[in-house]
Amino acid sequence: MFIDSHCHLFYEDFREDLPEVIARAADAGVTRFIVPATNLRTAEEALVLCDTYPGIYAAVGFHPLDLAEYSDERLNAVSALTVHPKVVAIGEIGIDYFYDTSPRELQREVFARQLALAAEKQLPVIVHTRDSVQDAIDIAARAVADHPAWREGIPRGVFHCFTGDADQARMLFGLGFLVSFPGPVTFKKSAMPEVLRQIGLDNIMVETDAPFLTPVPYRGKRNEPSYIPIIARTIAEILGHPVETVARITTRNAERLFGLPASP
Ligand SMILES: [Zn+2]
Numbered sequence: 001m002f003i004d005s006h007c008h009l010f011y012e013d014f015r016e017d018l019p020e021v022i023a024r025a026a027d028a029g030v031t032r033f034i035v036p037a038t039n040l041r042t043a044e045e046a047l048v049l050c051d052t053y054p055g056i057y058a059a060v061g062f063h064p065l066d067l068a069e070y071s072d073e074r075l076n077a078v079s080a081l082t083v084h085p086k087v088v089a090i091g092e093i094g095i096d097y098f099y100d101t102s103p104r105e106l107q108r109e110v111f112a113r114q115l116a117l118a119a120e121k122q123l124p125v126i127v128h129t130r131d132s133v134q135d136a137i138d139i140a141a142r143a144v145a146d147h148p149a150w151r152e153g154i155p156r157g158v159f160h161c162f163t164g165d166a167d168q169a170r171m172l173f174g175l176g177f178l179v180s181f182p183g184p185v186t187f188k189k190s191a192m193p194e195v196l197r198q199i200g201l202d203n204i205m206v207e208t209d210a211p212f213l214t215p216v217p218y219r220g221k222r223n224e225p226s227y228i229p230i231i232a233r234t235i236a237e238i239l240g241h242p243v244e245t246v247a248r249i250t251t252r253n254a255e256r257l258f259g260l261p262a263s264p
C-alpha cells in the first residue's frame with residue numbers, strides 16, 4: 001500500500017475524471033493522498049475533496065508563487081481551516097527563486113510566518129523549494145530553534161521534490177525533516193539516484209506532484225497518483241531493495257509525518 005504524499009487533485013486537469021483517477025490509484029495500491037493547497041481558494045477546494053473521498057487529506061497554506069493574494073487576513077482564514085479533522089499539515093509553503101512572480105524577500109517572510117503558524121498548531125509543514133534549498137533550510141532551522149517544542153521527536157515536515165545534495169538532506173534529517181521524491185527520479189539525467197544511494201530509505205517519502213513531473217514512460221502526459229509504484233520501483237532498483245520495503249518504509253514515514261492511522 002502506498003501514500004501519494006503530494007498531489008494537487010483540485011487542479012482543473014482532474015475536474016473531468018477524478019473518480020476514475022482515484023479508482024486507478026486504488027488498483028495500483030495507492031489508497032491515501034495528501035493534497036497540498038496553494039492559496040486560500042485551493043485550500044477550500046482541497047477540503048471539499050477531503051469531504052468527498054475517504055482517502056484524501058489536505059495541507060493548507062500559501063505557495064511561494066501564489067502570493068499575489070496573500071494578506072494577513074487570508075493567512076488567518078487559512079489558519080482557521082486547520083480545525084478540519086483532515087487538515088494534516090501547513091503547505092505547501094517555501095521559497096522559489098526559479099520564477100520571478102513573487103518578490104524573494106516577501107517569499108522568505110511569508111515562509112517564516114507559516115512555519116511559526118505550523119509550530120503554534122503543532123502541525124508539520126510541506127516545503128517547496130526551487131533553486132532555494134539552502135535558504136529554505138536556514139529559515140527552517142531558525143524556526144526549529146525558535147520553537148523547540150514544535151513536534152519534538154516526531155517529523156516536523158518534508159522538503160518535497162527534493163533537489164539538494166546528500167549533505168543538505170542530512171542537515172534536514174537532523175532538524176526533523178524528511179525529503180520526498182517525485183517522477184524526475186526516473187529521468188536519465190537526474191542527480192537524485194546518487195543522492196538516494198548516499199541517504200538511503202529511512203527518511204524519505206514518494207510523491208507524484210500530480211498533475212506535474214510525470215515519470216518515464218508517461219513523461220509529457222498528465223501525471224496522476226496511480227504512477228506512484230513506478231517511482232517506488234525506480235527507488236527500489238537504485239537502492240537494491242525489494243519494492244515492498246520501499247512501500248513499507250515510505251508509507252510508515254508518511255503516516256508518522258501526517259499523523260495518519262497505521263496501515264494494516
Ligand atoms: Zn512544490
Ligand SMILES: [Zn+2]
Pocket residue numbers: 006008036092209
Ligand atoms: Zn506541489
